[in-house]
Every structure is written in C-alpha cells, then in structure tokens.
Amino acid sequence: MLRLFFTLGVIFCCFAGYGKTARNLSYYIEFAKTSSPLLHDYKGRIEIQQMEEQRLKAVYIRSKLELNGEFLFVPIISKDGGKTSFLWNAQNGTDYYGYDLGESSGHLYAGFTWTQPLLGGGLYEASRKQTEIQAAIQSNNMRLEKHQLERTVTEQYLLCLLDKSLVGLADSVRRVLQQQELIVQELVQDGILRQSDLHLLAIEKAANYDLKTASWQSYCTHLSDLNILCGITDTAKVELDAVCLFPEIKNNPISLFLEQYRLDSLNVAANLRVFKLQYKPRLNLFVNGGLQVSNYTHVYRHLGWNAGLTFSWTIFDGRQKRWQEQQMQVQMRTISAYKAHERFQNEEHKKKCLSEMQLYGERLNALCGQLSEYDTVLVNYLKEIRAGQRSVVDYITVLRNKIQAERDYVTLQTNRQLLIAAYNYWNW
Structure with missing residues (x-):
C-alpha cells in the first residue's frame, strides 16, 4: 500500500510540475547561450583586446605629459664660529659634520616632462595586429563554446524526449490491457476463461504502471538537468516539442575546428614580430620645464625649461633574438602536430558516426518487421482466446515481447538521433 501511495505521489508531482507550455530545442539552446558565463567571459576578453589596442596607440604614438618633482635636503652639524648648531639644509660651511657639501647639497626641482615618440608607428602597427589576432582567437573560442553548447543541450533534450516517448508507450500499453481486460471478463463470465487469467492481466497492468512511473521519474530528472544546463x-x-535531426551537408571542406590552430600560428608569428621591433632604433622628443634650484635665495629667478632628443638602438643582446626565433619554430611544430591530430580525430569521428547510423537504420528496419509480426500474432491469439483455443498466458508472453521490442525501437531511434547530433557536431 505504501508503494502504491508513493508511485501515485510521484506521478502527481510530475504531472503537476510539467504541463502545456510548449518549448522547443531552439529555446533551450538560446537560453543556454545567454546564460553561459564562459561566453560572457569570451565577450569581455574581446572588449578588453579592443581597449588594449587603444592603450597601445597611446603608448607608441601619442605624447605623454608628466608632473614630477624632487626636494633634497642635506642636514649637517656645524661648528663654524666656535658655535655648534644643527642646520637642516646648509648651503655652505667649513667646519661641520655631515655629507661633503661640495659633493652633495640640497636642491629643489618641480616641473613637468612632455615626451613624444617619433619612431613608434611600426611598433604600434605590429602590436595592433597582434591584438587583432588575439581578439580573433577569443571570437573563435566563443564560436567553439556555442557549438559545444548546442551539442550538449541537444543530447539532453533528446534524453527528455526518450523518457516522454516511453511514457506514451506505457499509456498505449495501458489502453491495450484495459481493452483485453474487458474481453477476458466477458469470457470468464461465459466460462471460457478462468478468474486467474484476469489476475494475470492485473499483474501486467501493475508492471506497466511501474514502468510508466519510472519513465516519469527519469523525465523529471532529465528535464531538471536540462534546466540547470x-x-x-x-x-x-512545459511540453517539449518533438525534434527530428538530419545529417547536415557541409559546403566548406575545411573543418572549422582547425581554425584555432591557424590563429595560434598567426599569434606566435605576431609575438615574434613585436619582439624583433625592440631592436629597431627608438627616438623620442622631450621637453622639461619648471623650477630647479640648489640655493634658495632668489628662487623665482630659476624657472626655466629645456628640450632634447633621446635615442637608443640595441646592437647586441647576447643572441636573445636567435633564441626567440628557435622558440617560435618549436611552437609552430607543436601547433602543426595538434592540428594534424585534430584533423585525424575529426575524420574518424565522422566515419564512426556514419557507420553506426547505418547499423542503427538496419536494426530499426528489422524491429519494424518484428513489430508487424507481433501485431499479427496478437490478433490471431486474441481470436484463439475467444474460441477457447489459446490461454491468456501465451497472449501476455507475446505482448511482453512486443512491448520490449517497442521500447527497443524508441531507444534505437533516440540513439540514432544522438549519433546525428554528434555527426553534425564534428562535421562543422
């Protein structure tokens, strides 16, 4: 009795929780893309790369204005004139303890420095192309994540549809058993069949009810996982719409999974170009202006400015550039190896999916033939039962086999749809 109450409660909860609002696969895929934190992360990285391009422009091309200053005091203990005293910032002295005032004396500097790069255009252009490649890498990562989400959500959605189909199958079996129960009741009353035959049908109804409950529980679990995903x-x-997937025909012969390796190669080459540009001559124009004094009398007379050029050119660096080039070659070989392995795996996955799809198609055709034979046998058995020539046990045995075949058929259909989803994922 407790088990009966439990199963009734589970079915009531499932029916109460899921009703008539129709939702399709596209709804769940779009919702998953909208709520994915990883996609938001990639989008933010793309925006950061765009901001980085503007920052690099400011570093290599635009001028910079700095406000700076320095105040230095050199205290001494003076004994000039036979009197010992502490001077916090002496300008001169002959008899004292402290730093040599001829070498170090207090001074004040306050002003600004304006700097304008004159040869930064090449370095900026190389850095800009590097950030564009990195932004393209993030965009490609976003596409890959969306594609992965489409497959994951589709597979979870198909599992929900499988449970839904099994529930529908249990309902159809219940209706068949109810019809047979009415027929058997009439035959029992006519003395053709026994009361035990009715008990057998009751047992089958209870078993079918348990299968339906299990399918509903699985549906609730899979739908909850789909919502979480x-x-x-x-x-x-909700009421999930049916979906029928077909293998997608691809116009582009090159797999889009290989795009990430092309972008990685470009990024490695761009890094090397930026590294090499530090060996180009660097020329900056600067202007300094402000106050600079070491003697604090007539401070206002020491306001001034100066201007000049700074030049630097790396001639020898201990062969760092050579080692950097060798590192790039190793990275390129590694990327090529990953690319070849990805191409191999992609082709093998597609071949495997196509081969298994063909086998599933053959099995589905065979099951269709079996189900047709089962229907014929059940019709003949029912006629023989009415004539008293066949027992209900034989009918139930065949019915059980048919139900199992129908469950296998529904499961095979779902597995074939899952294979199509996997094939479409790899054939991208």
Whole structure:
C-alpha cells in the first residue's frame, strides 16, 4: 500500500510540475547561450583586446605629459664660529659634520616632462595586429563554446524526449490491457476463461504502471538537468516539442575546428614580430620645464625649461633574438602536430558516426518487421482466446515481447538521433 501511495505521489508531482507550455530545442539552446558565463567571459576578453589596442596607440604614438618633482635636503652639524648648531639644509660651511657639501647639497626641482615618440608607428602597427589576432582567437573560442553548447543541450533534450516517448508507450500499453481486460471478463463470465487469467492481466497492468512511473521519474530528472544546463530557474509547466535531426551537408571542406590552430600560428608569428621591433632604433622628443634650484635665495629667478632628443638602438643582446626565433619554430611544430591530430580525430569521428547510423537504420528496419509480426500474432491469439483455443498466458508472453521490442525501437531511434547530433557536431 505504501508503494502504491508513493508511485501515485510521484506521478502527481510530475504531472503537476510539467504541463502545456510548449518549448522547443531552439529555446533551450538560446537560453543556454545567454546564460553561459564562459561566453560572457569570451565577450569581455574581446572588449578588453579592443581597449588594449587603444592603450597601445597611446603608448607608441601619442605624447605623454608628466608632473614630477624632487626636494633634497642635506642636514649637517656645524661648528663654524666656535658655535655648534644643527642646520637642516646648509648651503655652505667649513667646519661641520655631515655629507661633503661640495659633493652633495640640497636642491629643489618641480616641473613637468612632455615626451613624444617619433619612431613608434611600426611598433604600434605590429602590436595592433597582434591584438587583432588575439581578439580573433577569443571570437573563435566563443564560436567553439556555442557549438559545444548546442551539442550538449541537444543530447539532453533528446534524453527528455526518450523518457516522454516511453511514457506514451506505457499509456498505449495501458489502453491495450484495459481493452483485453474487458474481453477476458466477458469470457470468464461465459466460462471460457478462468478468474486467474484476469489476475494475470492485473499483474501486467501493475508492471506497466511501474514502468510508466519510472519513465516519469527519469523525465523529471532529465528535464531538471536540462534546466540547470541552460540556466533556467522558472518552474513553468512545459511540453517539449518533438525534434527530428538530419545529417547536415557541409559546403566548406575545411573543418572549422582547425581554425584555432591557424590563429595560434598567426599569434606566435605576431609575438615574434613585436619582439624583433625592440631592436629597431627608438627616438623620442622631450621637453622639461619648471623650477630647479640648489640655493634658495632668489628662487623665482630659476624657472626655466629645456628640450632634447633621446635615442637608443640595441646592437647586441647576447643572441636573445636567435633564441626567440628557435622558440617560435618549436611552437609552430607543436601547433602543426595538434592540428594534424585534430584533423585525424575529426575524420574518424565522422566515419564512426556514419557507420553506426547505418547499423542503427538496419536494426530499426528489422524491429519494424518484428513489430508487424507481433501485431499479427496478437490478433490471431486474441481470436484463439475467444474460441477457447489459446490461454491468456501465451497472449501476455507475446505482448511482453512486443512491448520490449517497442521500447527497443524508441531507444534505437533516440540513439540514432544522438549519433546525428554528434555527426553534425564534428562535421562543422
């Protein structure tokens, strides 16, 4: 009795929780993309790369204005004139303890420095192309993540549809058993069948009821997992639309999975170009202006400015550039190896999916033939039962086999759809 109450409660909860609001696969895929934190992360990285391009422009091309200053005091203990005293910033002295005032004396500097790079255009252009490549890498990562989400959500959605189909199958079996129960009741009353035959049908109804309950529980679990995967928090009653997937025909012969390796190669080459540009001559124009004094009398007379050029050119660096080039070659070989392995795996996955899809198609055709034979046998058995020539046990045995075949058929259909989803994922 407790088990009966439990199963009734589970079914009531499932029916109460999921109702008539129709939702399709596209709804869940779009919701998953919207709520994915990783996609938001990639989008933010792209925006950061765009901001980085403007920062590099400011570093290599635009001028810079700095406000700076320095105040230095040199205290001494003076004994000039036979009197000992502490001077916090002496300008001169002959008899004292402290730093040599001829070598170090207090001074004050306050002003600004304006600097304008004159040869930064090449370095900026190389750095700009590097940031564009890095932004393209993030965009490609976003595409890969969206593609992965589409596959994951599709697979979870198909599992929900499988449970839904099994529930529908249990309902159809219940209706068949109810019809047979009415027929058997009439035959029992006519003395053709025994009361135990009715008990057998009751047992089958209870077993079918348990299968339906298990399917509903699985449906509830899979749908809850689908909502979690997509970031859906509402508890609206839903009815999932059916979906029928087909292998997608690809026009582009090159897999888009290989795009990430092309971008990685470009990024390595761009890093090397930026590294080499530090060996180009660097020329900056600067202007300094402000106050600079070491004697604090007539401070106002020491306001001034100066200007000049700074030049630097790296002639020898201990062969750092050579080692950097060798590192790039190793990175390129590694990327090529990953690319070849990815191409191999991609082709093998597609071949495997196509081969298994063909086998599933053959098995589905065979099951269709079996189900047709089962229908014929059940019709003949029912006629023989009415004539008293066949027992209900034989009918139930065949019915059980048919139900199992129908469950296998539904499961095979879902597995084939999952294979199509996997093939479309790799054939991208």
